[in-house]
Amino acid sequence: MATTAALAACANEPAGPGLASSSSNTGASGGSGGQSAAAADPTLPRRLADAVSGDDAVTHLQALERIADENDGNRAVGTPGYDASVEYVAGALRQAGYEVQTPSFDVRTFSVQDQRLTVGGTAVESSVLGFSPATAPGGLTAPLFVVPQDATSGCETADFAGMPRGAIAVVLRGTCPFGQKSQLAGQAGAAGVVVVNTDDTPLSATLGDTQGVVPSTSVTRSAGQTLVGRNGAQATLLLATTLQQQTSRNVVAQTTTGDPNRVVMAGAHLDSVPEGAGINDNGSGSAALLEIAQKLGAAPPAGQSVRFAWWGAEEIGLVGSTKYVESLSDADKKKIATYLNFDMVGSPNAGYLAYDGDNSDDEGAGPGPAGSDVVEKVLVDGLGSVGVRAEGTDFDGRSDYGPFIEAGIPAGGLFTGAEERKTPEQAQAWGGQAGQPYDPCYHTECDRLTNVDRTAFDRNIDAMALGIGRFAVSLDGIPAR
Numbered sequence: 001m002a003t004t005a006a007l008a009a010c011a012n013e014p015a016g017p018g019l020a021s022s023s024s025n026t027g028a029s030g031g032s033g034g035q036s037a038a039a040a041d042p043t044l045p046r047r048l049a050d051a052v053s054g055d056d057a058v059t060h061l062q063a064l065e066r067i068a069d070e071n072d073g074n075r076a077v078g079t080p081g082y083d084a085s086v087e088y089v090a091g092a093l094r095q096a097g098y099e100v101q102t103p104s105f106d107v108r109t110f111s112v113q114d115q116r117l118t119v120g121g122t123a124v125e126s127s128v129l130g131f132s133p134a135t136a137p138g139g140l141t142a143p144l145f146v147v148p149q150d151a152t153s154g155c156e157t158a159d160f161a162g163m164p165r166g167a168i169a170v171v172l173r174g175t176c177p178f179g180q181k182s183q184l185a186g187q188a189g190a191a192g193v194v195v196v197n198t199d200d201t202p203l204s205a206t207l208g209d210t211q212g213v214v215p216s217t218s219v220t221r222s223a224g225q226t227l228v229g230r231n232g233a234q235a236t237l238l239l240a241t242t243l244q245q246q247t248s249r250n251v252v253a254q255t256t257t258g259d260p261n262r263v264v265m266a267g268a269h270l271d272s273v274p275e276g277a278g279i280n281d282n283g284s285g286s287a288a289l290l291e292i293a294q295k296l297g298a299a300p301p302a303g304q305s306v307r308f309a310w311w312g313a314e315e316i317g318l319v320g321s322t323k324y325v326e327s328l329s330d331a332d333k334k335k336i337a338t339y340l341n342f343d344m345v346g347s348p349n350a351g352y353l354a355y356d357g358d359n360s361d362d363e364g365a366g367p368g369p370a371g372s373d374v375v376e377k378v379l380v381d382g383l384g385s386v387g388v389r390a391e392g393t394d395f396d397g398r399s400d401y402g403p404f405i406e407a408g409i410p411a412g413g414l415f416t417g418a419e420e421r422k423t424p425e426q427a428q429a430w431g432g433q434a435g436q437p438y439d440p441c442y443h444t445e446c447d448r449l450t451n452v453d454r455t456a457f458d459r460n461i462d463a464m465a466l467g468i469g470r471f472a473v474s475l476d477g478i479p480a481r
Helices: 044-051 054-069 080-095 178-187 221-228 279-296 319-327 330-335 372-384 401-406 424-430 454-473
Strands: 005-007 016-018 104-119 140-146 168-172 192-196 216-219 234-249 251-254 259-269 304-311 336-342 353-355 391-393 411-415
Touching: 044 279, 044 454, 054 080, 054 279, 054 454, 080 234, 080 251, 080 279, 080 304, 104 216, 104 319, 140 192, 140 221, 168 178, 168 221, 178 192, 178 216, 192 221, 192 234, 216 221, 234 319, 259 279, 259 319, 259 330, 259 454, 279 304, 279 336, 279 454, 304 319, 304 454, 319 401, 330 336, 336 372, 336 401, 336 454, 353 372, 372 411, 372 454, 401 411, 411 454
Parallel strands: 140 168, 168 192, 192 216, 259 304, 259 336, 336 411, 353 391
Antiparallel strands: 005 016, 104 234, 140 234, 251 304, 353 411
């Protein structure tokens, strides 16, 4: 690990912890109060990657696990565990010399008092989808209507053609958000929805903030296959749920140097699901980002300002990041040159995946905004520098890059995989077990420190540091907006 030292990037800037500049070319940019691009140190990316330490980042993972253990086993939005996580990250950033903001936002929280699904009088194990409306107190009884079980099941109005009004629609997971499936089912006259998982595991998922949804639950693949064979059978769905309006917080900190009109932004969500401590999802991204922010320091020799963010309420629909982007004026959105997202970077059966900015894989969503291809290449090259050949992964809308892409901001990020299964080709290239999930503890109680693969975690920290450092120094390939 490289030695860190205090840095005053400008004569009138207070010194703070961070990387020492190897360049004497420092000066303020005209009237911006930040450092000019001419003062950027081209050695910064490599020095930052040499400075960051997986061992140091693990101390943050240990702290987040301890916080969860002291607060009912989780760090979910609306809980003391999440509030303590915010204070921990904010405190560590202040010690590193940053001015820290914790902007608040309104968020709906969700709890379940009871859930039951029976078909033909036989109980079927199910998992209610987050933010599902409740049924009437006695539940609803209706025939099952099996929607075509294809790749876009329940994603198109035509899928519900011929469905009797008041039926319970059975849709297969995949392609479009769960909220869209429930909304379309409701518009077609369904009284409820059962989502069939693609794996034989419980599905922890949410309808998000989608309007017009109906009571919705999920079943495992095996249970779903049984339901698919019982089209028209009478089923009873009972969901007792509660939705509440609460206030939560993000954590945001920005360097004092670099052009504040050209901001490189990097983020990770800080909340866990209620089921567990969330140490890979997403303690890993949060801890890695905090380690990089500390080693970079608040006043690095950078051409662009670097803004770090830890998002709240990602697990219930990207709420914190969405509210943040929505709070920005058009002019402030244009100041964000690019956004880098880090969600799950230590999966135990790790994949090495970079978001497919140019849609070269031609799967799912299209390319990101112009410049996203450059972000992908920089991050892929970063993993290549530690001996890993990365693959693309789709911008499927499941993490906090979503609202930035919608705002036209070039984006990218790294991801080691969630519940999807590693292919034999990936296992041959990266090691691990083919046919098994990247993270078998995804959204469960066992997502603890023992669930983090240290090799993958260390490699991703290095690649993250190289990427953040590169864009802090140079925005070559990123178009002005």
